[in-house]
Amino acid sequence: MRKKNSVLFIGNFLSLTRGTKSISESLSKSQLGDHFEIQLVSSQENKFRRLLEIIVSIVLYKNRLVHIDVFSGQSFQIARIASILLKLRKKTIVYTLHGGRLPFFFQENTVLVSKTLKRADFLQTPSLYLQSYFTKHGFEIHYLPNSINLKQFKYKRLVDNERFSLLWVRAFDKIYNPDIPVRVLYELKKEFPKIKLTMVGPDKGMIAEVKNLARDLDVFDDICFTGPVKNTELSRYYHSHSVYLNTTSFESFGLSVLEAAACGIPIVSNNVGEIPFLWEHGKSAMLVEQLDVTQYCMNISNLFNDAGLTKRLSLNARKKAEQFGQDKVIPQWVDLFKRFS
Numbered sequence: 600m601r602k603k604n605s606v607l608f609i610g611n612f613l614s615l616t617r618g619t620k621s622i623s624e625s626l627s628k629s630q631l632g633d634h635f636e637i638q639l640v641s642s643q644e645n646k647f648r649r650l651l652e653i654i655v656s657i658v659l660y661k662n663r664l665v666h667i668d669v670f671s672g673q674s675f676q677i678a679r680i681a682s683i684l685l686k687l688r689k690k691t692i693v694y695t696l697h698g699g700r701l702p703f704f705f706q707e708n709t710v711l712v713s714k715t716l717k718r719a720d721f722l723q724t725p726s727l728y729l730q731s732y733f734t735k736h737g738f739e740i741h742y743l744p745n746s747i748n749l750k751q752f753k754y755k756r757l758v759d760n761e762r763f764s765l766l767w768v769r770a771f772d773k774i775y776n777p778d779i780p781v782r783v784l785y786e787l788k789k790e791f792p793k794i795k796l797t798m799v800g801p802d803k804g805m806i807a808e809v810k811n812l813a814r815d816l817d818v819f820d821d822i823c824f825t826g827p828v829k830n831t832e833l834s835r836y837y838h839s840h841s842v843y844l845n846t847t848s849f850e851s852f853g854l855s856v857l858e859a860a861a862c863g864i865p866i867v868s869n870n871v872g873e874i875p876f877l878w879e880h881g882k883s884a885m886l887v888e889q890l891d892v893t894q895y896c897m898n899i900s901n902l903f904n905d906a907g908l909t910k911r912l913s914l915n916a917r918k919k920a921e922q923f924g925q926d927k928v929i930p931q932w933v934d935l936f937k938r939f940s
Contacts, residue, residue: 606662609657609678610624610639612640612641635940640652640653649677657688664691664693665691667682671705691720692720693719695724696729700849701851705732722739723742724740724741725742730742743932747858764797765796765841765842766837766842767799767844768800769800769845771805772803774848774849775846775847777809777846779846782892784816787900788821795821796818797825799828800826810824842865843867861921882912882915883915883919
């Protein structure tokens, strides 16, 4: 049997401690394993230990091809340090650019980011938004979208799903604006007294503030806080609620939005980052400008009152999600890595 070519994946692979797999972790373990020998670093929760493990892995790595996830903020330092070491060792580097904040990080750190990106042999992103932005700044960026497991996220609208039920799936972090769904719930209760909200996701420092807001607005008893939910279990929430809310301030691809779309739950989203590149207002989603609570409420009310609109959004969103099925996307990854192996 012919030996498989190897790929070293560098990034934050923290599913053992945080429950949710990153895009690269899911891709490399379950979808590329038949074609390549995959090595992942790092799964260390501690940032210093994570960086140290990455450095050691680079020093010991004997093969040619390395893939690095590139994010903004502190995570960018992983790509910067790793790429310096990899160039010294004459390795082939493939970057995948992630995160809706990356353009803002570039504006604040132009020289640093430019030097780091120029070390790559191949630059790609799953985001048309990021591709457009960095192409305008002189980089050759290839588009390779994220994929979705359509067997896991099946199209199914449950007959007994609560008609007036909202779903929010994100971390309780400032960039995801978890207060917005609570404010929307408060306003909509005036028109729909039986409305409920489910909030799914881990606490990143804001859950106490959100719960206090819910108590102040007297809607706490109308909200279910589930905490983190495994990706394999998310579909039952998408299937059983009537509207999905996306309230992020930044969006580089929106995998959770795509998962919701695949399951057929109508989407009401902030119109930011990648969202307008993929989703069309009134056809595949309802879009809101600048996190405006009034606009959220108006769009949700229209969905509650217009069965035709709800069905149209549900069906069109599923059709859009099918464009990102694994059968269409994974062969592109295989071809890419074979080219550089």
